[in-house]
Amino acid sequence: AHSAPQSAPRSRRPGAAMVYRIVALPCLLAALCAFVGEGRRNSGRHAAKAPPHSRGPIDYALEVEEIKACATSGGLPTQVTLVSGKGEARATVSRGIACFMKIVQGMAEEYEEEDDESKDTEINLPNVDAESLRLIVDFAGGKLEKAGAELEKLKFSELPRPLPGPLHETESVLKEDAEFMDAVAADLTRLFSLTNSANFVDFPALLELCAARIAQMLIGKTPQQIRDALPQALSAGDAATAAAES
Numbered sequence: 169a170h171s172a173p174q175s176a177p178r179s180r181r182p183g184a185a186m187v188y189r190i191v192a193l194p195c196l197l198a199a200l201c202a203f204v205g206e207g208r209r210n211s212g213r214h215a216a217k218a219p220p221h222s223r224g225p226i227d228y229a230l231e232v233e234e235i236k237a238c239a240t241s242g243g244l245p246t247q248v249t250l251v252s253g254k255g256e257a258r259a260t261v262s263r264g265i266a267c268f269m270k271i272v273q274g275m276a277e278e279y280e281e282e283d284d285e286s287k288d289t290e291i292n293l294p295n296v297d298a299e300s301l302r303l304i305v306d307f308a309g310g311k312l313e314k315a316g317a318e319l320e321k322l323k324f325s326e327l328p329r330p331l332p333g334p335l336h337e338t339e340s341v342l343k344e345d346a347e348f349m350d351a352v353a354a355d356l357t358r359l360f361s362l363t364n365s366a367n368f369v370d371f372p373a374l375l376e377l378c379a380a381r382i383a384q385m386l387i388g389k390t391p392q393q394i395r396d397a398l399p400q401a402l403s404a405g406d407a408a409t410a411a412a413e414s
Contacts, residue, residue, distance in 0.1 A: 226372050228324045236319040238267035243276035249290045250301060257298030259305045264319070266291065268308040270370035293369060299358060300365035307348060307374055314344075324373045327380050334384050335377070349381040 238244070244267070249260045266272045272291060293301065315321040326340035336346040353359045359381060366375040386394050 225327075225329065226324075226376060228326070228373070231324065231372060232320060232322045234270075234273060235264075235267050235322065238273040238276045239264040239319060241276055243278075244272070245289045247289065248272075250296075250305070251290055251292045252296050252298045252301045253294045254298075255292075257301050259301055261305055261309070262312070264312050265305060265308045268311070268371055268373075269304070270372070272369070293365075295368040296365040297361050300362045303352060303358075303362050304365060304369065304371060304374065308371075310344065310348075311373075325377060327376055331380055331383055331387060333387060335380060345377055349377050352378075353381050353385075 244263045246263055247260055248263060248266045249258050250266065251258050267276065271293075275291065296304070311322055311324070312319075314323065323342060325335075325342045325345045328338065328340060332338060334346075335341045335349055336343070338346075352362055359378065363375065363378040363382065366378055
């Protein structure tokens with residue numbers, strides 16, 4: 169009586185735990201390296217593009233330029249509908265909000281070459297759950313609202329390496345960003361879901377904040393305390409990706 173036949177169906181689709189360890193765990197490890205202390209940064213690709221915290225500090229001036237170029241290019245329709253992984257959530261947003269995500273910026277460049285009739289106003293985000301989609305839209309919308317019509321006035325938090333302490337006590341972190349991340353981190357599963365989603369859509373400013381908020385939980389802890397905390401983090405990550413299994 170072999171157990172191989174029982175496990176064969178699972179080989180067609182990784183379990184939630186495996187998905188998390190392949191996709192999101194590197195984000196956690198990169199957060200530890202970048203924000204908890206000096207160390208070698210992870211440089212692998214795990215989703216649409218390598219997470220920004222594995223490429224070193226973000227050039228926010230360049231980020232603003234890229235968002236502005238996407239939002240004013242005319243490549244995308246004025247409004248687009250973002251659809252979560254299983255289609256259970258849809259958010260119709262302005263082109264400006266959508267352009268915070270590099271995965272959308274790439275689509276805008278492709279759409280430049282198409283005529284208006286062939287442009288699809290829906291963008292499917294297969295690795296993004298419904299709640300994370302709402303949070304991404306809220307975060308980008310808040311930034312856009314503060315900047316008004318002048319996209320060059322977009323402001324993002326500067327995150328020092330290593331992180332000196334909690335986000336709300338870090339001078340270069342915007343108050344609204346610290347409050348947003350504290351609200352997200354009230355539920356660990358939600359925090360890891362948002363980390364996965366921000367990584368997939370390649371939203372550098374949000375992913376950077378997620379990584380820093382994960383790191384914040386480990387600052388000041390001894391190696392043993394960190395080891396004790398990891399099972400809880402892994403369990404939260406498993407729960408965050410369990411919806412990927414049908």
